[in-house]
Amino acid sequence: MAELRARRGPSAGRGIPLLAWRQYRLERRMFWRNPSAAFFNFLLPLLFLAGGGIILSGNQHELNRLVPAIAAMSVMSTTFTALAYNIVFLRERGVLKRIRGTPLPTISYFGGVLANAVTNTALQIAIVVLAGRLLLGIGWPRDGVELAVFALAGVMCFCGLGVAFAHLIPNFESTAAYVNAVFLPVVFLSFYVFDSKSAPAFLRTIVDALPLKPLIDGLWAAIVTGSGLGGKLDALAVIALWGALGCYYAIRGFSWEQARA
């Protein structure tokens, strides 16, 4: 066997930001190679948008409400859903445990993972807004800053909740059931309350206290009305509270490995 040579030098990156960047690049590469991830992240919202566009064709008022709702749903699916799936998969397959045994700093690992989620969300919102403009005739976003603030708040909130939620899922086989048991009702009820003036008051109270409806409100204001950030601080506060709760439980209960039988 040939004697192995140790390679030393500056190419052996060791800094936390550099390792986070490398993790991010690996996450991006894996994302594009996984057809189902690409489908659920990019094609599905477009299908929703197309379906909604056909049903609501000719009703510009409703179409204006559809685009921010789909954009908010996209934020939730690229963060909450995708992270819950990925974390459970990696945990149950032993990948997280293997990573834990290496010198990769935890902050670099999660920095790369979260940056990947932020990228997916940014791409999604861009696609939804562009499709809304080109296909459904809605205008360009009125308030770019408000859009960025709400999108970022939504990402941080649902990332935290996604990682925290992964703790509750006992094995990979049950991930779809657990995730959909949260994702589908929250999306359905939030869309309903957002769109209907006749929604029961108790339901409106509940949904307003959940993070998706405030995100839809914020994105609607940013994309359609341009009413300014000041008018939506209550929505931002609800998202921030859920985000703080999610991040707390994401860190506190994080498990790098399968629960022992």
Add this chain to the structure above:
Amino acid sequence: MSDSTSTDAAIEVWGLCKRYGAFEAVRGIDISVRRGEVFGLLGPNGAGKTTTVEILEGYRQRSAGDVSVLGEDPASRKRALRQRIGIVLQSGGIYSYVTPREALRHWAAFYPAPRDVEEVLALAGLQDKAAQPSRKLSGGQLRRLDFALALVGDPELIFLDEPTTGFDPAARRSAWETVRRLRDLGKTILLTTHYLDEAQELADRVAIMKDGRVLAIGPPRELGSGASSYRVAYRNHAGELIERQTDDPTRLLNELTAEALARGERLEELSVGRPTLEDLYLELTADG
């Protein structure tokens, strides 16, 4: 049981205990592993081997006792320590959509002085599969990737937890060859296994564990033959195989042959054997 300690120890363990609630997985063990040594932890399932190793790897916190790995406490999970160790887990997964070459390049960046990725691929016998997504690799190839990922950082100390469980004979021989190469490179290796032949083939010393305790420790060949008893076996007139243990085979043979001659019988298949590692292992780990 206590093992001799030395100043050039890679691993030192004193009175290590690990409890899960009321269950005591490890009950006060002492081990010292010298640098450059292949040390085997041998024992049946549930003996506490993996728990011990996972404490040494920094995955678990101990309940009591002291542990030193390359001069550091693994419980502190210092990055500098993790840069000096390589871990082959009993079952560790890898990203499905990444090739072995990509995984090794990614892993190599974690370490200050990594090995050349192509050379590690060659060492693990993965050159032909270097560009295949890992989800298309066979079980044996994935295990070789486990080895490669543990080696790419050029660690001083390598933990191998049940490295050949589930392997076919050819794959086992190949894995053993890799371990021997690592030993030749001067690496310290802590190997857990429940295969006696594996311990006998690879380990300079072994510790036999059962129920969270170390029952015997020493070089595998000496452990067996160093035991005080001999085994005398023969078939009686009814064809039954009779085995007797004795510290004094001369006297026992004298008695047995005298009795047989008096009865006009032969002692068929008469043999006198020194206990092997297997005998000792089975004796020590027998239930009850």
